[in-house]
Amino acid sequence: MVERKLEFRGISKEHLGMYFMELGAKQVTDSFPFVYEGDGWNGQILSEAEISFTATFKVSAIQVCFRADKEKVLEDLIKKYRYKTTRIGG
Template sequence: MLQQELEFRGIKREHLGMYFEELGGKQITEQFPYIYKSDYWYGEILREEELSITSTFKVNSVHIRFHAKDDMTLKELIKNYRVKTRRIGG
C-alpha cells in the first residue's frame, strides 16, 4: 500500500475530516488517529498542533496520511483533497 503524509495549516480538523467524507470515506474512529475509509483508499488525521508564527499570531497544523493501493488512486485522492482545502485570498 502506498502512502503520503501532508500538513495543512489554518483549517479546522473537523473540516478536514468532512472533506474525506465528501470524497466518499466513512469515519471509522472517534479519536486520534481519525481514520476515514473508502473502498479504494483510507486517510488518517494523525495529530493537530498549534504553531506560533509570531508571539500573537498562532495557527493550527494538522498532519494527514493518505493511503491507496496504487499510485494513480493516491494521486487522484490527494488532488481531489487539495481542491477541497484550497483557500483563495481576496
Template sequence: MEMKDLEFRGINRKHLGMYFEELGATLVTDTFPYTYKAEEWSGQILAEEEIAFTSVFKVNSVQIRFIANNENELEELIKNYRYKTTRIGG
C-alpha cells in the same frame, strides 16, 4: 499499498475530516488517529498542534496520511482532497 503524509495549516481539523467524507469515506475512529475509509482508499488525521509565529499570530497544523492501493489512486485522492482545501484570498 501507497502512502503519503501531508501537513495542512490554518484549516480546522473537523473540516479536514469532513473533506474525507465528501470524497466518499466513512469515519471509523473518533480519536487520534481519526481514520476514514472508502472502498479504494483511506485517510487518517494523525495529529494537530498549534504553531506560533509570534505571540499573537498562531495557526493550527494538522498531519494527514493518505493511503491508496496504487500510485495513481493515491495521486487522484490527494488532488481531489487538495481541491477541497484550496482557499482563495481576496
C-alpha cells in the same frame, strides 16, 4: 499499499475530516488518529498542533496520512482533497 503524509495549516480537523467524507469515506474512529475508509483508500488525521508565528498570530498544523491500493488512486485522492483545502485570499 502506497502512502503519503501532508501537513495542512489553518484548517480545522473537523473540516479536514468532512472533506474525506465528501470524497466518499466513512469515519471509522472518533479520536486520534481519526481514520476514514474509502473505496481502495483511507485517510488518517494523525495529529494537531498549534504553530506560533508571532505572539498573537497562531495557526493549527494538522498531519494527514493518505493511503491507497494503487499510486493512481492515491494521486487522484490527493488532487481532489487539495482542491477542497484550497483557500483564496482577498
